[in-house]
Amino acid sequence: MSELFWPSxxxxxxxxxxxxxxxxxxxxxxxxxxxGGIVQVLRPG
Numbered sequence: 718m719s720e721l722f723w724p725s726x727x728x729x730x731x732x733x734x735x736x737x738x739x740x741x742x743x744x745x746x747x748x749x750x751x752x753g754g755i756v757q758v759l760r761p762g
Contacts, residue, residue: 721757722760723749724749724752724753729749729752732748
């Protein structure tokens with residue numbers, strides 16, 4: 718298995734303004750884990 722992508726605290730601070738902040742609907746998952754999963758799937762190869 719290839720190395721997993723885990724966004725650093727600095728990257729998460731830069732992304733924070735782009736993430737939704739409303740609390741409606743289903744409880745939110747850990748943003749860092751979700752973003753890491755998206756990058757892992759989109760990573761070429």
